[in-house]
Amino acid sequence: MKKSQIYLIALAAVLCVAAAPFVLSAFSLTLLNFIGIYSLVAIGLVLVTGVTGIVSFGQAAFVGIAAYATAWTTALNGYSPWLGLILGVILTCSVAGLLGLATLRLKGHFLSLSTIAWGLAIAYLFGNVPWLGQHNGISSVPPISIGSVKLMESWQIYYLIWAFVVAAVVLAYNLLNSRVGRAMRTLRGGDTLVESLGVNAFRIKLISFIVAALPAAVSGWLYAHLSRFVSPVPFEAGMSIEYLMMAMIGGHGSIIGAIVGASFVTLLKNSIQDYLPLLVKGASGQLEIVAFAALFILFLQRARQGVVPYVRRYLPRPIPVTPPKAAELPRRIQPAPGTVLLDASQVERRFGGLVAVNQVSFDVRAGEILGLIGPNGAGKTTMFNLLTGALKLSAGEISFAGKSVNGRRQYQIAQSGVARTFQHVKLRPQMTLIENVMLGTYPRTKTGFFRGAFKLNSAEESSAYHEALFQLRRVGLGDKPYELAGNLSLGSQRVLEIARALAADPILLVLDEPAAGLRRQEKQQLAELLRSLRSENLTILLVEHDMEFVMGLVDRIVVMDFGSKICEGVPKDVRNDARVQEAYLGAVA
Numbered sequence: 001m002k003k004s005q006i007y008l009i010a011l012a013a014v015l016c017v018a019a020a021p022f023v024l025s026a027f028s029l030t031l032l033n034f035i036g037i038y039s040l041v042a043i044g045l046v047l048v049t050g051v052t053g054i055v056s057f058g059q060a061a062f063v064g065i066a067a068y069a070t071a072w073t074t075a076l077n078g079y080s081p082w083l084g085l086i087l088g089v090i091l092t093c094s095v096a097g098l099l100g101l102a103t104l105r106l107k108g109h110f111l112s113l114s115t116i117a118w119g120l121a122i123a124y125l126f127g128n129v130p131w132l133g134q135h136n137g138i139s140s141v142p143p144i145s146i147g148s149v150k151l152m153e154s155w156q157i158y159y160l161i162w163a164f165v166v167a168a169v170v171l172a173y174n175l176l177n178s179r180v181g182r183a184m185r186t187l188r189g190g191d192t193l194v195e196s197l198g199v200n201a202f203r204i205k206l207i208s209f210i211v212a213a214l215p216a217a218v219s220g221w222l223y224a225h226l227s228r229f230v231s232p233v234p235f236e237a238g239m240s241i242e243y244l245m246m247a248m249i250g251g252h253g254s255i256i257g258a259i260v261g262a263s264f265v266t267l268l269k270n271s272i273q274d275y276l277p278l279l280v281k282g283a284s285g286q287l288e289i290v291a292f293a294a295l296f297i298l299f300l301q302r303a304r305q306g307v308v309p310y311v312r313r314y315l316p317r318p319i320p321v322t323p324p325k326a327a328e329l330p331r332r333i334q335p336a337p338g339t340v341l342l343d344a345s346q347v348e349r350r351f352g353g354l355v356a357v358n359q360v361s362f363d364v365r366a367g368e369i370l371g372l373i374g375p376n377g378a379g380k381t382t383m384f385n386l387l388t389g390a391l392k393l394s395a396g397e398i399s400f401a402g403k404s405v406n407g408r409r410q411y412q413i414a415q416s417g418v419a420r421t422f423q424h425v426k427l428r429p430q431m432t433l434i435e436n437v438m439l440g441t442y443p444r445t446k447t448g449f450f451r452g453a454f455k456l457n458s459a460e461e462s463s464a465y466h467e468a469l470f471q472l473r474r475v476g477l478g479d480k481p482y483e484l485a486g487n488l489s490l491g492s493q494r495v496l497e498i499a500r501a502l503a504a505d506p507i508l509l510v511l512d513e514p515a516a517g518l519r520r521q522e523k524q525q526l527a528e529l530l531r532s533l534r535s536e537n538l539t540i541l542l543v544e545h546d547m548e549f550v551m552g553l554v555d556r557i558v559v560m561d562f563g564s565k566i567c568e569g570v571p572k573d574v575r576n577d578a579r580v581q582e583a584y585l586g587a588v589a
């Protein structure tokens with residue numbers, strides 16, 4: 001599908017939305033108003049839960065903060081609803097920021113549990129603070145006015161609601177296809193992956209959290225002025241769960257899915273209310289909830305990917321447009337060959353009583369390939385994690401390019417020019433090859449959240465795109481930039497990881513068992529690639545198991561066993577070293 005066709009479909013959808021008040025009944029229009037209001041919350045949830053993987057059970061509380069803020073501003077203090085909007089957005093995003101700062105370092109279900117806790121707490125406050133009307137709420141909320149026109153009727157506020165929905169879709173879509181959005185989409189791959197790309201994972205989580213609260217705040221504002229009344233019930237935990245269902249039913253990670261999910265849940269609930277009493281005599285509200293729950297479980301079993309991803313499988317994929325050529329991204333100055341680039345001195349790491357790395361010292365010099373080898377459990381991976389900042393040192397000192405990196409975070413070390421690959425490949429399988437490699441350009445680019453959302457980043461995006469394409473061609477994957485990374489063979493995925501690392505323009509490339517799981521021919525191709533990178537003066541540190549691969553490739557070798565360095569030298573000397581033969585190389589020496 002061409003981009004022009006996608007624009008045509010979008011235009012047709014917008015026209016349909018615009019025509020609705022002329023053809024639909026007042027009741028249907030009211031339903032559409034609520035679908036629009038719920039869609040805004042679900043769009044936020046798609047960003048924070050579907051895309052970044054933070055399952056939030058507290059979104060209804062954010063809606064409530066803005067709703068109460070505008071009700072207090074307008075009904076209790078007589079100010080304009082537009083002031084209520086500004087206050088609601090600022091308050092909601094500030095609360096989201098504070099809660100994010102307090103909770104986003106929690107992992108997995110602990111983080112989700114914390115969202116339940118603060119969601120309940122905020123809803124409790126709504127019901128118990130006297131100046132917010134306690135359980136009676138605040139009534140007589142005035143309608144929104146645009147100039148002298150009061151948006152009293154359903155059809156009048158309808159246009160405002162759906163204008164916000166369209167704006168939220170466009171901004172969210174732009175954001176997800178920008179530098180920050182790509183980082184958000186990578187969070188599901190784990191903090192280690194994200195930080196290895198030079199991204200501060202916590203900061204991106206916090207941005208996602210606040211960004212998700214923003215449409216929730218707008219939704220709360222619209223809700224208060226549509227209902228003309230606020231009370232605690234619509235902002236309780238049960239509604240948060242419903243919002244999550246909307247985001248899930250539409251499809252994780254799909255912005256349009258948020259609207260589909262909001263429509264589906266709203267219409268389904270409405271139909272159950274209408275038809276269940278006809279099927280089951282005397283059916284009450286509780287039975288409606290049971291019927292809804294049963295249908296949701298059925299959905300989880302049959303189509304848990306959601307409606308939009310399911311339908312998308314049968315649609316032609318959009319034909320990508322190659323951005324125009326742009327200025328090259330800035331490059332680092334590579335150190336003179338032979339200078340000491342990485343210096344590990346008396347490095348030690350203990351896990352309880354176990355000394356995994358015991359006073360190991362070695363250096364890596366610019367322009368060489370250094371192999372770090374050793375039998376299983378020797379401490380190689382631990383050493384690798386210490387060098388890249390994924391683990392903290394128990395003792396010793398590591399310096400990179402003349403500066404100590406002790407105590408520095410993983411993303412800071414990555415930003416200073418250390419790029420890595422993983423023993424178990426860490427790519428984003430649902431992202432294209434070019435997007436995966438563009439992730440590597442993160443430390444070399446600057447576009448922030450606002451510029452990304454408003455698409456003010458075209459020049460830098462083009463530069464990042466062409467840098468990624470250059471790196472794909474450099475490693476031999478340039479012929480299919482729009483293929484999904486998950487469709488590649490393991491060998492190609494490993495090479496793709498190297499392309500992503502190269503896109504960071506590193507001073508030191510650190511490879512964790514790059515030959516693991518590769519076929520013989522793939523290993524030879526990988527060795528060729530690494531040789532060609534060395535000939536371009538790139539420095540490489542290789543942690544590897546495969547002796548044949550290492551011996552024929554590297555300039556020097558450091559051998560570890562039981563956490564200690566037992567030998568260091570050129571491959572020939574290492575191969576003949578009795579300690580090494582005893583520890584590891586007996587079979588191949």
Ligand SMILES: Nc1ncnc2c1ncn2[C@@H]1O[C@H](COP(=O)(O)OP(=O)(O)OP(=O)(O)O)[C@@H](O)[C@H]1O
Nearest residue numbers: 351354356374375376377378379380381382383545
């Ligand atoms: N997080 C951890 N907690 C406790 N012990 C650990 C941890 N990580 C590693 N170890 C232990 O430290 C020692 C060194 O492990 P490490 O994974 O660094 O070795 P390796 O040389 O990379 O081995 P392999 O080649 O099998 O990956 C092992 O005894 C391992 O069990």
